[in-house]
Amino acid sequence: MKETIHIYHTNDIHSYFHHWPRIRCFLETKKRHHQALKETVFLFDIGDFMDRWHPLTEGTLGKGNVALLNEAGYTAVTIGNNEGITFPHEQLDQLYRGASFDVIVANLYDGNGERRAWMLPHYIYETMNGNQIGLIGITAYYKEIYEQLGWQMTKPLDEIERQLNILKNRQVDCMILLSHLGIDNDKKIAATFPEIDLIIGGHTHHVLPNGQLVNKTLLAGAGQFGDYIGYIKVTIAEGKSKKEATLIKTSDLPAYMNETEEAAALYEHGKSLLQPVIAQIPFPLQADWYHPSLLTQLLCEAIREWTQADCAFIHAGLLLTSLKTGEVTAYDLHQMLPHPINPCVMELTGAELKEVLIETMDSKWPYIRLKGYGFRGKVMGCFVYDRIEIKESGAIIFINGVPIEEKRSYTLATTDMFSFGMFFPILHHAENTRYFLPEFLRDLMAWKLKNMYEPS
Structure with a gap:
């Protein structure tokens, strides 16, 4: 039966709530408007609505974000990597228990290969006029990390094909994919599965002002941080x-009453939940992006000690704030290390390790401006080492006080962002890379400081 369906969508808000009161007001108003006219309306989020850099997300382990989605009246969401791999297994499993919307994610399973009750691989919605709308959700394929957290994953395209085969005999009038895979994968899916009418995407923060047609499939994407709200008719x-x-550009919408105060209240509520005292330090610890400091050294030591590696290095730009004398709270450490970054250990030969260490000495690194890979800072900063001594511009290198041996195998502890291939190709291809999950850098710093300076 002929019908017009209205879809509003968001993606990759990443707990940036400065626009949220305005977004919520807009969505609520549009939903009431269409419902009053007896028109079908859907509200979808395409993942990474959460990000643990924000105190509300950290303090509530994402439950605060779910409450916001409930309040706005979303129909369904898929999960992004920030929902999927930045929470421990138990927290993710509990995250959506109070959701009033559907969670559609086809390629995620529990460790036993079964789906949890809150996971729907697909759903069919019936419209006001009786049309059938098929919805499939798919999330980014971080198989190894999910497995370490106690989940299983299937390859996105394989799972999409499986779900389409299930739905093909259900007389679906419109097939929609919620895809947290990124624009290149969305284009590939559109070319591979022409039966999908609409792919609403995220993950790569792409902005498609009027969508993009690939054959007969329309791709949509609304950028990041709530800068835009997508609308599809x-x-x-x-x-x-x-x-x-x-x-719809959010900044062009009418201001919502007290929106600044409301966004600030979300922050303050999260902050209030992060007040437990971790340690009592006898002197200030200063962060310094351009020179080695005791604070950066302590974090580097914590990573090596936690992972029991032979040696470690990190970059000083990770530490965003300093610590004052006296009580150190969970909030203090969260502000200092807001990243969803995990420690990892790589196995390298002495020759490989030497080459990487010489590269870290390049004077360009401290000033490189950096975005992505979970990094929440501004610049890379200088490199800081533990159980590594470099002399004569790299001509002489000691590991734990002993000259490096080129054919010997060493374990290097660092941050997971260096395993992704952007900075040091040798680390990207390292043998036996092991991620330490679910701990973030701030958890290791808390462990280190607590062991050194017990709170009084």
Whole structure:
């Protein structure tokens, strides 16, 4: 039956709530408007709505974000990597228990290969006029990390094909994919599965002002941080669907009453939950991006000690704030190390390790501005080492006081971001890379400081 369906979507908000009161007001108003006209309306989020850099997300382990989605009246969401791999297994499993929306994620399973009750691989929604809307959700393929956290994953395209085969006999009038895979994968999916009418995407923060057609499939994406709200009008008639996409710039919407105060209140609520005292330090510990400091050294030591590696290095730009004399709270450490970054250990030969260490001495590193890979800082900063001594511009290197041996195997502890291939190719291809999960850098710093300076 002929019908116009209205879809509003968000993606990759990453707990940036400065726009949230305005977004919520807009969505609530639009939903009431369409419902009053007896029109079908859907609200979808495409993942990474959460990010543990924000005190509310950290303090509530994401439950505060779920409450916001509930309040706005979302229909369904898929999860992003920030929901999927930055929470321990138990927390993710509990995260959506109070959700009033559907969680659609087809390629995630529990460790035993079964789906948890809150995971729906697909769902069919019936519209006001009786049309059937098929919805599949798919999330980014971080197989090894999910497995270490006690989950299993299937390859996204394999799972999409499996779900489409299940749905093909259900007389679906419009097939929609919520994809937290990124724009390149979305294009590939559109070319591979022409039966998908609409792919609403995220992960790569792409902005598609009027969508993008790949064959007959429309791709949509609304950027990041709530800068845009996506709107798609789908007209179903005679077994076919016509799709039109646009973006609404959030800053162009009317200001919501007390929106600044409301966003600030979300922050303060999270902060209030992060007040437990971790340690009592007898002197200030200063962060310094451009020179080695005791604070950076303590973090580097903590990573090596926690992982029991032969040696370690980190970059000083990780530490965003300093610590004052006296009580150190969970909030203090969260502000200093807000990243969803985990420690990891790589196995290298002495020759490989030597080459990487010489590269870290390049004078360019401290000033490189950096985004992505979970990093929440501004610049890379200088490199700091533990059980590594470099002399004569790298001509002489000691590991734990002994000259490095080129054919010997060493374990290097560092941060997971160096395993992703952007900075040091040798580390990206290292043998036996092991991630230490679910601990973040701030957890290791808390462990280190607590052992050194017990709170009074």
